[in-house]
Amino acid sequence: MRRTIPAIFTALSLLAAVPSFATGEIEGLITQADRERLASFEKVRTAALREARAAGAPEDVSVLDGIVNAQALPMRDFDATGAWQCRTIKLGGPAELVIYGWFKCRITDDGSGWMLEKLTGSQRTKGRFFTESDTRSTYLGSFYVADEKPAPYGSGPDSDQVGYMTRSGADAFRIEFPSPAYESRFDILEFRR
Numbered sequence: 001m002r003r004t005i006p007a008i009f010t011a012l013s014l015l016a017a018v019p020s021f022a023t024g025e026i027e028g029l030i031t032q033a034d035r036e037r038l039a040s041f042e043k044v045r046t047a048a049l050r051e052a053r054a055a056g057a058p059e060d061v062s063v064l065d066g067i068v069n070a071q072a073l074p075m076r077d078f079d080a081t082g083a084w085q086c087r088t089i090k091l092g093g094p095a096e097l098v099i100y101g102w103f104k105c106r107i108t109d110d111g112s113g114w115m116l117e118k119l120t121g122s123q124r125t126k127g128r129f130f131t132e133s134d135t136r137s138t139y140l141g142s143f144y145v146a147d148e149k150p151a152p153y154g155s156g157p158d159s160d161q162v163g164y165m166t167r168s169g170a171d172a173f174r175i176e177f178p179s180p181a182y183e184s185r186f187d188i189l190e191f192r193r
Contacts, residue, residue: 026130026138031154034140034162037178041164044178048092048186056097063099064089067190070168072135078167080107080114080129084191088123092185105191116141118189125189126150129165137165139175143182157181163189 037044049068053061067089086105090098103121107114113131116139118124127141141161144150151159163177171193180187 026140029140029153030138030162031160033157034160037162038138038164041176041178044092044186045176048184051093051185052091052097060097060099064091064097067168067174067188070166070172070174073167073169074134075131075137075167076134080173081109082107082193084193086118086189086191088121089188089190090184090186091188093183095184098184102192120146122146124150125161127153127161132164135166139163139165143180163187 049064052064056064084105084107085102087102088100090100100121104119105116106119107116109115114129114137115127116129117126122145124144124146125141126144127139129137129139132138139162140153141163142150142153142155142159143161144159153160158181161177161180163175165173165175167173173191175189175191177187177189179185
């Protein structure tokens with residue numbers, strides 16, 4: 001009995017030392033399909049980047065490389081709330097490499113975390129961020145077109161979106177979406193103030 005008590009205390013002290021992130025809520029929300037998309041994130045990203053670099057115009061490839069090669073910065077002390085410019089980059093598949101113009105996005109904080117809404121452009125998203133680590137958050141959102149009302153996340157594969165948010169500057173970040181439902185193999189939504 002004496003040997004098990006120290007082992008229990010050691011295990012409890014190790015658990016207390018593990019950083020705690022706001023991941024509990026996401027576990028009850030994320031769909032199995034989106035878990036699978038995130039599980040294949042690196043594989044899909046690598047293939048889409050290869051396709052985009054092979055088929056894209058040199059100036060577009062240069063823009064893409066600048067985005068994806070930016071170092072991931074810590075999220076602490078980063079306030080994403082407010083107005084943003086955002087643009088979509090589509091990679092791989094039929095799109096090969098398409099860089100759209102800048103549109104308007106807004107991030108608010110409802111007290112339980114950041115909420116994103118793309119306000120202009122024909123293709124939009126609305127969703128929420130969940131902390132994964134000090135340098136990455138997970139985005140669960142809903143794709144919709146400008147004249148529609150967004151469906152709640154979990155409504156199905158045609159509207160559900162999942163991606164990783166990475167901060168890349170004082171006023172810059174991106175969300176990377178593996179295996180989007182439409183037009184490409186991989187999407188990036190880039191943000192700047």
